[in-house]
Amino acid sequence: MALKVTVTEDRWFSRTVHLDGRLDSDTAEDLDKEVDTLVHSAANVLVFDLANLEYISSAGLRSIFRAQRAMAARSGRIVLVHARPQVQKVFEIVKAADLASIFTSIQELDEYLDAIQQRIVDESSH
Amino acid sequence: MSLSSGALLGPMSSEQTFRIHNRPRDVTAVLNRVEEFCRLHGFATATVLDVRLVTEEVLTNVVKYAYEGVGDYQVELRLSASDHSVRMEFRDEGAPFNPLDFPAPDPGNLTEGRQPGGLGIHLARSLVDDSSYSREGNVNVLVLIKHI
Numbered sequence: 001m002a003l004k005v006t007v008t009e010d011r012w013f014s015r016t017v018h019l020d021g022r023l024d025s026d027t028a029e030d031l032d033k034e035v036d037t038l039v040h041s042a043a044n045v046l047v048f049d050l051a052n053l054e055y056i057s058s059a060g061l062r063s064i065f066r067a068q069r070a071m072a073a074r075s076g077r078i079v080l081v082h083a084r085p086q087v088q089k090v091f092e093i094v095k096a097a098d099l100a101s102i103f104t105s106i107q108e109l110d111e112y113l114d115a116i117q118q119r120i121v122d123e124s125s126h
Numbered sequence: 127m128s129l130s131s132g133a134l135l136g137p138m139s140s141e142q143t144f145r146i147h148n149r150p151r152d153v154t155a156v157l158n159r160v161e162e163f164c165r166l167h168g169f170a171t172a173t174v175l176d177v178r179l180v181t182e183e184v185l186t187n188v189v190k191y192a193y194e195g196v197g198d199y200q201v202e203l204r205l206s207a208s209d210h211s212v213r214m215e216f217r218d219e220g221a222p223f224n225p226l227d228f229p230a231p232d233p234g235n236l237t238e239g240r241q242p243g244g245l246g247i248h249l250a251r252s253l254v255d256d257s258s259y260s261r262e263g264n265v266n267v268l269v270l271i272k273h274i
Binding site for chain 2: 058061062086
């Protein structure tokens with residue numbers, strides 16, 4: 001089944017990658033290509049919105065981990081939000097649930113991004 | 127009433143065999159048919175997706191490791207379902223290869239890209255209740271059973 005990837009910019013330093021459909025051995029490459037583009041943008045944080053992701057396999061996990069490594073190499077990070085039970089289950093099985101700072105609510109995410117934004121402001125004023 | 131393989135099957139056993147070649151497109155095609163088979167049996171969505179996931183992980187592993195360097199070959203999946211379980215039997219004529227021998231991946235290694243096949247098989251094993259491997263002549267036989 002197909003995967004639709006939509007990217008939105010919510011803050012100047014973050015991009016939200018909305019995944020619609022399934023992330024598996026068929027579609028993981030599509031996400032890799034999109035991430036390669038985003039890693040070279042101004043984004044310091046990549047948010048993966050998994051609200052409409054109904055299925056993920058190990059190929060999909062590797063794609064997410066690849067994004068995490070790419071962002072980390074540029075001192076950035078990824079965040080996962082709104083994982084459905086089926087997807088959450090897979091992350092938990094591979095014990096990766098804590099690796100990417102999974103937040104479930106937009107409020108938690110906003111607080112987290114607020115903190116990053118504040119830190120960036122603090123650092124640039126020195 | 128005619129009972130073709132496409133009809134909605136009620137509380138009874140049912141089996142189907144799929145044979146695929148070592149092409150990614152073939153793997154996807156059989157995954158779709160496996161999913162359809164499960165839906166026709168009225169399994170819950172979580173179970174349907176779990177069975178698809180197990181099948182995807184095993185097939186992509188067999189395709190990658192059992193037949194490295196060889197050309198065209200076939201993998202067979204014998205799928206059977208009852209009210210209480212789904213049985214998946216994978217058969218291939220590749221080099222002796224037992225996916226169950228893969229150690230469980232170390233969570234600390236996950237983000238460093240050093241886990242080739244272990245991740246997928248670990249997922250598959252975690253989603254089924256019984257697993258066994260045997261070699262019948264020159265055939266690898268992997269049986270996975272999920273209780274519902």
